[in-house]
Amino acid sequence: MFKYIIKRILLLIPIMLGVSAIIFALKTVTPGDPARQILGNNATQEQIEEKREELGLNDPVLVQYVRYIGGVCHGDFGNSYRTGEPVLKEILPRLKTSGIITLGAVAIGAFLGILLGIISALKKYTWIDSLVLVISMFFQSVPEFVVGLVLILVFAVKLHVLPTSGIENPLGYIMPMLCIGLPSIANYTRITRSSMLEVLGEDYIRTARAKGQTEHNITYHHALRNAMIPVAQSVGTSLGNSIGGGMVVETVFGVPGVGKYIVDSITQRNYPSILGGALIIAIVLVVINLLVDIAFVLIDPRLKTTIIAGGKKQKKAKPAAA
Amino acid sequence: MKLRKMVTMGLAGVMAISMAGCGSKASDTSSNGAAASSNAVVATSGQAQADANAQAAGVMTANTDPANTEVTDKNITIGLASEPSAIWGAGNGTTENEEQIVSGAILDTLVAKDQKTGDIIPELATEWNWTDGTHLQFTLRDGVTMTDGSPLTADDVVYSVNVWKTASATSDTGRFLVGATKDADNKVTIEYNIAAPAMLEMMTMTNFGIVSEDEVNAAGGLEAACKNPVMGCGKYKFKSWNQGQNIVLERNDNYWNKDYKGYYKTITFTFTNDAAAREMAVESGDAQVAYDMPVSQAATFKDNDAVQTCVYTFGQVAHLWYNMTDSHPTKELALRQAIDKALDFDAIAQVGTAGFGKPALGYFEDDSPYYNQTYTAEERAVDVDGAKKILEDAGIATDGSVELTAIGLQDVNPIYTVMQENLSKIGITLKINITDTPTFVQDAFGGNYDIIMVGEYTAERYPTLLCFMQQATIDSGFVIGGPKTTTPEIDSAITQLIQETDTAKAKEEAGALEKTMKDQCIVSNLYPEMKASILAKNLKGYTTRERGFLDATNFYEAE
Numbered sequence: 001m002f003k004y005i006i007k008r009i010l011l012l013i014p015i016m017l018g019v020s021a022i023i024f025a026l027k028t029v030t031p032g033d034p035a036r037q038i039l040g041n042n043a044t045q046e047q048i049e050e051k052r053e054e055l056g057l058n059d060p061v062l063v064q065y066v067r068y069i070g071g072v073c074h075g076d077f078g079n080s081y082r083t084g085e086p087v088l089k090e091i092l093p094r095l096k097t098s099g100i101i102t103l104g105a106v107a108i109g110a111f112l113g114i115l116l117g118i119i120s121a122l123k124k125y126t127w128i129d130s131l132v133l134v135i136s137m138f139f140q141s142v143p144e145f146v147v148g149l150v151l152i153l154v155f156a157v158k159l160h161v162l163p164t165s166g167i168e169n170p171l172g173y174i175m176p177m178l179c180i181g182l183p184s185i186a187n188y189t190r191i192t193r194s195s196m197l198e199v200l201g202e203d204y205i206r207t208a209r210a211k212g213q214t215e216h217n218i219t220y221h222h223a224l225r226n227a228m229i230p231v232a233q234s235v236g237t238s239l240g241n242s243i244g245g246g247m248v249v250e251t252v253f254g255v256p257g258v259g260k261y262i263v264d265s266i267t268q269r270n271y272p273s274i275l276g277g278a279l280i281i282a283i284v285l286v287v288i289n290l291l292v293d294i295a296f297v298l299i300d301p302r303l304k305t306t307i308i309a310g311g312k313k314q315k316k317a318k319p320a321a322a
Numbered sequence: 323m324k325l326r327k328m329v330t331m332g333l334a335g336v337m338a339i340s341m342a343g344c345g346s347k348a349s350d351t352s353s354n355g356a357a358a359s360s361n362a363v364v365a366t367s368g369q370a371q372a373d374a375n376a377q378a379a380g381v382m383t384a385n386t387d388p389a390n391t392e393v394t395d396k397n398i399t400i401g402l403a404s405e406p407s408a409i410w411g412a413g414n415g416t417t418e419n420e421e422q423i424v425s426g427a428i429l430d431t432l433v434a435k436d437q438k439t440g441d442i443i444p445e446l447a448t449e450w451n452w453t454d455g456t457h458l459q460f461t462l463r464d465g466v467t468m469t470d471g472s473p474l475t476a477d478d479v480v481y482s483v484n485v486w487k488t489a490s491a492t493s494d495t496g497r498f499l500v501g502a503t504k505d506a507d508n509k510v511t512i513e514y515n516i517a518a519p520a521m522l523e524m525m526t527m528t529n530f531g532i533v534s535e536d537e538v539n540a541a542g543g544l545e546a547a548c549k550n551p552v553m554g555c556g557k558y559k560f561k562s563w564n565q566g567q568n569i570v571l572e573r574n575d576n577y578w579n580k581d582y583k584g585y586y587k588t589i590t591f592t593f594t595n596d597a598a599a600r601e602m603a604v605e606s607g608d609a610q611v612a613y614d615m616p617v618s619q620a621a622t623f624k625d626n627d628a629v630q631t632c633v634y635t636f637g638q639v640a641h642l643w644y645n646m647t648d649s650h651p652t653k654e655l656a657l658r659q660a661i662d663k664a665l666d667f668d669a670i671a672q673v674g675t676a677g678f679g680k681p682a683l684g685y686f687e688d689d690s691p692y693y694n695q696t697y698t699a700e701e702r703a704v705d706v707d708g709a710k711k712i713l714e715d716a717g718i719a720t721d722g723s724v725e726l727t728a729i730g731l732q733d734v735n736p737i738y739t740v741m742q743e744n745l746s747k748i749g750i751t752l753k754i755n756i757t758d759t760p761t762f763v764q765d766a767f768g769g770n771y772d773i774i775m776v777g778e779y780t781a782e783r784y785p786t787l788l789c790f791m792q793q794a795t796i797d798s799g800f801v802i803g804g805p806k807t808t809t810p811e812i813d814s815a816i817t818q819l820i821q822e823t824d825t826a827k828a829k830e831e832a833g834a835l836e837k838t839m840k841d842q843c844i845v846s847n848l849y850p851e852m853k854a855s856i857l858a859k860n861l862k863g864y865t866t867r868e869r870g871f872l873d874a875t876n877f878y879e880a881e
Contacts, residue, residue, distance in 0.1 A: 032760030039415070043492035044798070082407045084414075084545070094566065149598055156606040164603040165401075165594045168567050254594035256566020264404070264595075269760045 001297065008290045012283065017069070019282045020275060024065050027271045033057075037269060038081050072279065078272030080265075087276030091258055095243075095280065097167065098250070098257035101176050102242040108181030110235045113188020117231075120189060121196035122219065136186035148179045148252040165254035172253070179249045180242060191234050195227040202226075229300060236292030240285045372679040372850050376633040381624045381678075384634040384870070385437040387862045390585045390878035393573075398586040398877055399609040401600040405566065405593040408548040412482075412529045413538070415490045416548075419614070419871060422528040424591055426867050427571055427875050429531020429554035432460050432479070435523065437866055437873075440689070440781075442522060446474060446532055446555070455517030455821070456500070458525075462508040466578040468534050468555050476504040478534040483512055486530065489544065495529040498785055517821045520783045527868045531556070557584055557875040568592045571874075585863075585878035601856045604629050612856040613872050616733070620854030621676040630857040636870025637689070637781030639682050640674060640848040642741075643774050643790060646805035651724055652772045656716030657750075658843040661773070663709035664748045665741060667702045671849035673736050682847040685836050686780040691825050694833035696840050697847070709748045720749030726772040729755045729765050734775050737848075741773075766802040776803035777851050779869055783828060788816045788835075791844070805844050812838060 035051035036043065043051075052058050056067060071078065077087040113136070120132040139147070155162040155175060163172045199205065200223050208218050247259035254260075258277060265273035373383045406421035408414050409428070432447040447460035466474035483502035490496035498521065500513035514521050524530070537553035538544060547553060551560045555578065558571035569591045573584040592609060594600045597619055600612035605628050617633060624631045644652040644661070652658055667681035681702045686693040713720050726745070728738045735756050742752040752773075757765065766774060776790070789795045790804025793813040815835045822828040839845055853870045863876040 030760075032764055036763075037760065039492045043800075047492060097566075145596075149602070152599060152602045152606075156608065157602050160606060164606050164608045165599055166567055166592055168564065252596045252599050254592065254596075254599065260566075260595075267758070269758075 001294075005290070005294065008286070008293075012286050015282055015286060016072070016279060019278055020069060020072070021065070023271075023275045023278055024061070024068070027275070028061050030269070032269045034081055034269070034271060068275070077276035077279065080273045081270045082265075082268055082273070087272050088280075090273070091261060091277060091280050094256055094258045094261050095284065097255060098243055098246060098259060101173060101180065101246060101250075101255065101257060102239060104173060104177035105180035105242060105246075106184070106235055106238050108177055109184035109238070110188050110231070112181075113185040114192045114228075114231060116185065117189040117192020118196060118219075118224065120193040121200065124193075124197060132189060136189040139182040140184075140186035142183075144179055144183065144248050145252050147182060148175070148249055151175045151178060152252075165252075167255055172255075176246065176249050176253045176255050179253070180246050184238060184242075187234065187238075188231060191231050192227065195230050196223060199223045199227045229296075232299075233292070233296060236296065237289065239292065240288035243281060243284050243288070372635050372675060372852060375680070376678045376852075381621070381631040381633050382857075382864065384632060384864050384866045387864065390583050390863055390876060392585055392878060393583050394585055395587045396585070396879075397588045397590060398611070398874075399590045399592060399603075400611040400613060400872070400874055401592050401594050401603050401609040403593070403595055403597070403600070403614050406569075409560065409563065409569065410531075410533070410548045410551040410553075412486050412490050412495050412531065413533075413544050413548040413551075415493055415496075417490075417493050417495065417529060420591075420593075422867075423613070423872050423874060424569055424571070425531055425551070426528035426556075426871065426873060427558040427589060428551055428556045428560050429528070429533065430466075430556045431526055431528070431530045432462075432532065433522065433526050435526040435868070440691075442526065445526075446479075450522065452519070452522075453511065455823075456514045457511050458514070458522060459505065459509060459511045462510065463578065464508070466555050467576050468537060469553050469559055469574075470534070470537050470540060472534060472536060474532065474555060475534075476507055476510045478532055479510040479512075480504050481535040481538075482530075482532045483510075485533070485538075485544065490529070493529075494524075494784075494786060495527075498524075516785045518783065518785045519823050520787075520820070521785075523782045524784055528871070557582060558589055561588065566593075582875075584875060589874050591874075601629070604856050604858055607858070610858040610861050610877070611872070615854045615856055617678070617852050617854045618676040620856055621678075623856055628859060630859055630861065631854065632857055632864050633676070633678055633852055633854045634866070634870065635679075635687070635689075635850045635852050636779075636866065637687050638777045638779045638851040638869065639685065639687050640775055640777045640851050641685070642846040642848055643776060643803045643805060644844065644846075645769055645772050645774070646807050646844065647769060650769075650772050651726060654716065654718065655843060656712050657718055657724070660709040660712040660716075660718070660748060661745065661750065662843050662846050663705045663712065664750075665744050665846060666704045667846075667848065668704075669740050669744075670737055673740055674849045675852050676854075678852060679849045682849050685839065685845070685847055686832060687850055690781050692780075692783065692819075692829045692832040694829065694836055696833070696836045704744070706747050713748060722746075722749050722751045724749070725751040725753055727753045727755055727770075728773045728775075729757065729762060729771040730775055731759065731762055732756055737775065763802065767800055769806045771803075774803040775848070783820050783822075785820055787820055792816055 033048065035048045035055060035057060039047055039051055056064055068078065075088060079086055080090060083090070116132045116136055120129045123129050152164050152175065156164040162174055163169050166172050205218060205223055208222050246257055247263045250257040250260035251263055258281060262274060262277040265277060376383050402420045402423065404420055406418045406424060408416050408421055409424050411417055411421040411425065430446050432445060433450065434443050434445040435441070436443050444463070446463055446466060448463050449461040451459055453459050460479070462474060462476060462479065468474060468478070480502045483499060487496045487499040487501060498514050498516055500515050502510055502512045505511055531554055533553045538547045541547035541550050541552050549563065557574055557577055559574045561570040561572040563569045571589045573587050594603065597615050601615065601623065603609040604612045620631050620633060623629055644658045646653050671679045671681045683695045683697045683699070683702065684693050685696065710720060718724060728741065730738060735754065738752070738754040742754060745752045765771060789801050791808040791812050793808055795801040796804070796806060796808055812835070815831065815838070819828060819831045819835060822831055855864065855872070857864065860880045861877055862880050863878045865873040865876040867873045
């Protein structure tokens, strides 16, 4: 287990290098001079050159890249071109905001998805099953920004129960959470449904029925618990994936999260912020996925085979010598 | 069979209902259109007319309501499109629209501009006079108290000028300044490096807000003060900045001008990029103002009873520049003249102003003292045959083989599309290259275009006036757009125009210069640009500062 954790942490290195190398490459091929961006359009060529020298932009790209990576190793992700503040200082509070929204979104998506999945499995091949499928697919098909604007229209403009934007009022978290959470319902519904159907067909469920257990007991105590393992894995993965995925939603709802930070930085060609944001999200994603994997191995030791051994079959023990 | 019949009948029913819906919609539209045209003012040209058209179409314009007379404990929330990187931009050389809106409420300037009359009026200075072409002396007002309770002094003005000059050396705030000297306790002279009477008007801009050195130091120094500007002597005081959330200002109850009444106790600025979400915040009551809406989008709310639409011109005219350097087909006068004849300026103005504006008949905006009507309405009418004849006479192909490139940001795409359609009628192919801002800036600086749309603020004769044809700016390579070439005659005519002290003469000189521009077809004047905001239904007092920036301090609620 320890070896596995170390291995996963070491995997961060190529991931970080890959992400940073791609964005660095993009930075070099896209037009626009950062020095001019900082100094404005009226700066003289001398001032621009001075700034370029100060920022190290005249050095070869590889030298710039190595210098940047060296800084990252010391927790220095550079300073924002726009505000002059350290990128890490700007991102950390935003990461917390995005984290809260992600947790809420995953909770909403998982709760509704599991509920619909159970209903769908119990009412398989009926019109209720079809209706559940249609509802979950609907939320998955509609783009997030449309869901966002419809939510604002209904809950803020018409009903006046939620604020249109911002998170100063804690109620402001609800709509962004719904907006990110609702499209994931379909995924949870599908997994729950298929997992429930599989478990309900198992021998031990038949045995429980034969022993005279009530359907309620069979469904919720025997079937659901076992059916939840793949669902819980999916929830864990979603946590990691959603942390930087709220870019559109954060923009629509004016939420100061890391997604909006990156979108704003992209439009401003604020490379240190884009680079820092992408790297920090990558780190968070890998760490969350690692924690989720460890948690599941601890909860269900059977998963050691699939997660730690990477799905490889355990070597059969040699038969004892006669 | 029965089922099929029922489905068919059902579909037929749905179609019938849909068509009836379409029919009623269409008739609604036509009746609205008729009403709109019957109300419409017969427009001649430009800015004033665009504002009049907006009013006739049932939307409000800026700077028309009487001043507020009541003081309350209410809060107003104003939705801005983005969060500024600093609040006191002059302190760190930034000039962002949002920053100027916020700092305009906190910092007062030496002089102000009456947005209704266009007159320069006293603010922190009661009097001013040019001691020579480059020295402007101000007499400071007594009884002005800064945020820290200290009185306004000449030293504060000298300190402020030094900050503008050094911290904003690369922007228009600092690059025309030489320095300032204290002549007496209440007299300061500011020296400029260019003789331009409009420097006085320039001092009304929010960037030139006065601060004191003690306040800046108390705020933690120059850099810290840019983000925590507890300073100045404006109508409102900085209260808090919750990064990513909002900026809150509080009414300055110690404001020097006792005639001014701030209706709202606090002003909260929020930041929402999405224009639709900004508008819905007003509709829901979360905000009272959604600032800087796309005009075409704002126009769709004019019949919405829950909000008011405010559309207004702001002294800027959109121009179409032709790249006249050697490697571009637009270096040919005949081609430029043909394009100018083929363009449907009326349609372009309609698209650019959501139907409120009319084609500009001069380079300057028509409220400007230097406005000359260079073109007649007839000259602005589409003349495809005339354009074709010019091309044929000049031996320029009309089979689509002449390909021009237009560059711009997303907002000008619909206008370029109209031009593309116009030019296709004379056999010219227009390639539209829509990019993001940094690419646009790079291409516009580098001259990677044949035609380019750029707006210029033409209400005054700042030293930057007609910078597109100033030799110095062309040489520096840092002018967005323009012909990328000029002549000594044009260059000196611009200098003369900027330096002219006599307004009537300046108008004549502007007219002569415009005639040259017309003869050489250097630029096609398009339309007065407009800004738009959405306001709460009962909100009054929408006022602006320079370049149409919102003045957040004058709002009040109607009875």
